Amino acid sequence: MDIKGKKVLFQYAYLADKNKVDPQAGLLGVDMDGDGKVDLGKMAAESTKAKEETIVFRVGDTYLATKKADVAKNQIVVVEREAKDYKRLEVHINKEFPDFSFTDFEGKKRKFSEFRGKYVLVDIWGFWCGPCRRELPYIREAHRRFGPAIL
Numbered sequence: 296m297d298i299k300g301k302k303v304l305f306q307y308a309y310l311a312d313k314n315k316v317d318p319q320a321g322l323l324g325v326d327m328d329g330d331g332k333v334d335l336g337k338m339a340a341e342s343t344k345a346k347e348e349t350i351v352f353r354v355g356d357t358y359l360a361t362k363k364a365d366v367a368k369n370q371i372v373v374v375e376r377e378a379k380d381y382k383r384l385e386v387h388i389n390k391e392f393p394d395f396s397f398t399d400f401e402g403k404k405r406k407f408s409e410f411r412g413k414y415v416l417v418d419i420w421g422f423w424c425g426p427c428r429r430e431l432p433y434i435r436e437a438h439r440r441f442g443p444a445i446l
Contacts, residue, residue, distance in 0.1 A: 296373060303354055305371065306333045306342070307364055316371075318361035319345050325352040325359065338419070340385050351380045392417070400438065416441070 296303050308321030324333035324342035334341040343350055351360045358381050363372040384393045394408045407415075418434050420427030 296371070298354055298357060298359065298373070301329070301354070303329075303359075304331065304333060305361070305373070306335075307361070309366075315366050316364035317345075318364050319347055319349060321345060323350050323361070325354060327352060327354050337421075337424075340383055351376045351382065353381055353383075353385075386419075400442065 296305055304326035306322075306324035307316040307318060308323070309316055310321070322335070322342060322344050324335060326333050327341050336342070341352075349360050351358050353359075358376040358378055359373050360376050360380070361371065362374045363370070365371075384395055386392060392407065394406060396404065396406050399405050416434075416437055418430070420430070422428070
């Protein structure tokens with residue numbers, strides 16, 4: 296698609312049994328970095344699995360969502376959204392970690408920005424990830440050893 300004069304690749308899961316594309320369900324992707332392909336990795340910012348929801352992607356300073364995808368008409372409608380609709384936290388090497396809210400081990404509401412200038416262990420994992428779950432004893436041990444000194 297042409298987005299503000301730039302060619303942007305969009306990718307959708309095709310539901311062969313229904314002969315349709317549902318932009319609110321299944322694997323969706325957008326080539327956000329302009330390298331000509333959509334990164335489908337589990338932790339990639341360029342793709343995600345939608346579960347009955349509208350997914351907003353960022354391409355440069357533009358935020359986009361697919362409004363409609365009609366296979367029969369060979370038509371895809373993409374709309375621009377506001378930055379506040381973009382829900383992903385993008386993490387990049389040598390860039391400041393994005394701020395977010397969380398509840399600490401003692402049940403206190405915190406913001407990541409409270410820890411600027413301090414050493415922080417951030418462990419990102421999912422219940423679906425077996426190797427991640429196997430690391431939990433080591434993360435607990437790190438918290439036991441270093442947590443009290445940090446909090």
